[in-house]
Amino acid sequence: MGTDERRRFGSVRKLPSGRYQARYIGPDAVRYSGPRTWAAKDDALGWLRSEERLIEMDVWKSPDRRQTTERARSLTVAEYARRWNEQRAVKASTRAQYQSYLRVHFEGTELADMPVGEVTVADVREWWAEVRDTSAGKSDGATRNARVYAWLRTVFESAVEDGLLDRNPCRIKGAGVTKRQRTITVPSPAEVSTLADGMPDRLRLLVVLAAWCAMRRGELLGLRRMDVEPDGSLLYVRRGVTFVKGQPVVDTPKSGRERTVAVPPHLHAAVVEHLGEHVGKGRAALVFASVAEGNVGGIVDEWTLRYHWQAAREKIGRDDLRLHDLRHAGSMWAASAGATVPELQRRLGHQSTAAALRYMHAAESSDVAIAARLSELAGGDAP
Numbered sequence: 001m002g003t004d005e006r007r008r009f010g011s012v013r014k015l016p017s018g019r020y021q022a023r024y025i026g027p028d029a030v031r032y033s034g035p036r037t038w039a040a041k042d043d044a045l046g047w048l049r050s051e052e053r054l055i056e057m058d059v060w061k062s063p064d065r066r067q068t069t070e071r072a073r074s075l076t077v078a079e080y081a082r083r084w085n086e087q088r089a090v091k092a093s094t095r096a097q098y099q100s101y102l103r104v105h106f107e108g109t110e111l112a113d114m115p116v117g118e119v120t121v122a123d124v125r126e127w128w129a130e131v132r133d134t135s136a137g138k139s140d141g142a143t144r145n146a147r148v149y150a151w152l153r154t155v156f157e158s159a160v161e162d163g164l165l166d167r168n169p170c171r172i173k174g175a176g177v178t179k180r181q182r183t184i185t186v187p188s189p190a191e192v193s194t195l196a197d198g199m200p201d202r203l204r205l206l207v208v209l210a211a212w213c214a215m216r217r218g219e220l221l222g223l224r225r226m227d228v229e230p231d232g233s234l235l236y237v238r239r240g241v242t243f244v245k246g247q248p249v250v251d252t253p254k255s256g257r258e259r260t261v262a263v264p265p266h267l268h269a270a271v272v273e274h275l276g277e278h279v280g281k282g283r284a285a286l287v288f289a290s291v292a293e294g295n296v297g298g299i300v301d302e303w304t305l306r307y308h309w310q311a312a313r314e315k316i317g318r319d320d321l322r323l324h325d326l327r328h329a330g331s332m333w334a335a336s337a338g339a340t341v342p343e344l345q346r347r348l349g350h351q352s353t354a355a356a357l358r359y360m361h362a363a364e365s366s367d368v369a370i371a372a373r374l375s376e377l378a379g380g381d382a383p
Contacts, residue, residue, distance in 0.1 A: 007048070009024060009048060009051075009052045010022060010023060010024030010025075010048040010051070010052070011023055011024070012041060012044045012045060012048065014041070015037060017037075018039075019037040019038060019039055020037060020038045020039075020040070020041045020043070020044040021033060021034060021037050021044065022034040022038075022044040022045070022047050022048045024048060024051060024052075026055075026060070026062060027055060027060060028062065030062070032051075032062070032063060034047050034048075035047075035063065065163065074115065075115065075116050075164070076112065076113055076114065076115060076116065077106075077111055077112050077113075077114055077115075077116050077119060077155075078102070078106065078107055078112035078113065080116050080155070080159060080164070081102055081106065081112075081152075081155050082102065084155050084158055085098045085099055085102060091242065091249075091251050091252075092242070092244050092249045092251065093242035093243070093244055093249060093251075096244045096245070098151055101147070101148045101151050101152075105131055105134075105145075105148045106148075106152070109127055109130065110123075110126070110127070111123055111124065111126070111127040116159050116164045116165065117164055117165060119156070119165070119169045120169055121169045121171050121172075123169065124152075124169045124170050124171075124172065125172060128149065128172055128175060131145055131148060131149075132145060145175075146175065146176055146177055147176075149170065149172070149175045149176045150176035152170055153168065153170035153176055156168045156169060156170050185320075186325060186328050186329035186332050187211070187316075187318065187321060187325070187326070187329055189211075189333075191316050191318070192207065192208065192211045192212075192326065192329065193208075194315065194316050195207050195312045195313060195315075195316060195321075195326075196208050196312075197312075198308075198311060198312030198313075198315045198316075199308050199309070199312050200308060201277075201278065202278045202288065202289065203288060203300070203305070203308060204274075205270060205271065205274040205278075205287075205288075206220050206288050206305075207309075207312070207323075207326065208267060208270065209235070209263070209267075209271075210323060210326040210327060210330070211326040211327075211329050211330045211333075212263070212264050212267055212330055212333070213235060213261045213263060213264075213330060214261075214326075214327045214329075214330030214331045214334060214347060214348055215235075215237070215261065215327065215330075216240065216253075216254060216324070216327060216349075217241075217305075217323055217324065218240035218241040218242055218253075218254070219237050219239075219240050219241075219253060219254075219349075220287075220288060221241040221248075221286075221288060221299055221300055221305075222237075222238070222239040222240050222241045222250060222299075223235065223237075223286070223287040223288065224283065224284050224285060224286055224287060225275065225279055225280070225281075225282065225283050225284070225285045225287065226283040226284065227287070228271065228275060228287060230272070230275070231268060231272065232263055232267065232268035232269065232270070232271030232272045232275070233262065233263055233265075233268055234260055234261070234262055234263065235260070235261045235263060236258065236259075236260055236261075237253050237258060237259050237260070237261060237349065238253070238258045239251065239252060239253065240252065240253045240254055241299055243302045246301075246302070246303075248298075248299040248301075248302075250299075253349055254349065255349045255350065257349070259346060259347075259349050261347060262347075274287070275287070286298070286299065288300055290304070305323075309323050327348075331344065331348055334347060341353050
């Protein structure tokens with residue numbers, strides 16, 4: 001064992017190997033040793049003097065922190081974001097979306113090539129201006145931009161947690177807020193019936209359930225015989241289907257939680273009929289298969305479904321209608337039928353009450369419009 005030679009700042013000791021080790025207690029009350037041992041005592045003392053000088057100048061950081069800072073100077077934002085995308089525990093469809101943000105809106109920009117540790121709020125603001133200019137005039141540009149910004153803000157938040165940044169530079173007020181860009185005019189029950197009639201027989205029920213059970217496209221495409229009560233009264237949402245580069249990916253539902261959805265009684269017979277005519281006998285047979293004959297097909301291709309949907313909506317003159325809008329319709333109908341916020345939340349599979357509250361408010365507004373139309377029918381006459 002060596003013996004410490006005490007000094008005003010730190011200590012130096014000669015090790016049994018004959019080399020010298022320097023140590024000191026930092027401003028954080030932690031003992032630090034030199035990054036290596038030295039053959040000459042003066043070299044060990046020189047390292048101590050350099051550490052003491054940093055403390056006197058009030059620019060001292062722990063050796064670990066300094067290594068992190070060096071990493072931040074050598075690692076570009078694009079490299080860090082790429083690693084972040086790869087390591088993030090998310091669904092395959094979400095990862096593909098993040099990779100799209102990186103590829104389309106980030107790589108090749110000045111901000112992407114900057115060292116992580118040197119990014120400022122001004123740098124982010126300049127990048128954000130470029131993103132907005134590039135998407136100007138596009139119908140979904142504002143929504144996508146907000147999502148891209150929210151993604152980058154989360155990436156930088158992780159960089160702060162990793163010690164590469166002291167503070168998140170994404171601080172542009174309102175930049176990550178997504179606002180609805182289109183007004184949805186939900187279809188009426190009669191329109192939904194007409195839409196369903198315009199679909200192939202094997203997909204007719206998909207449209208009906210999308211509306212009356214307020215289910216997502218991926219939840220419907222993931223349904224199997226085992227997920228449907230034989231009498232058609234209940235559906236068990238256990239999985240969801242997304243498409244990554246055109247290929248179906250089966251995962252948990254979007255919310256990450258399974259749920260049970262009650263089918264309105266007037267549809268029970270239609271569900272039972274569909275099971276008998278279009279679904280294979282096995283428990284794992286898809287409720288909506290890609291072929292009608294034999295019921296042995298795989299998951300319905302998203303482009304095939306889109307083709308039939310576009311043809312169906314043209315028949316009612318609703319080219320603006322998306323398949324997802326049927327879910328909005330079902331949510332509105334459920335709210336109008338008296339569902340409470342927790343009931344709506346459970347039925348829709350939402351993790352927060354925000355969306356359920358929006359449907360409640362929308363249903364209230366719709367009821368006001370209904371009352372006004374009733375007065376119109378009465379011709380304004382008082383009873």
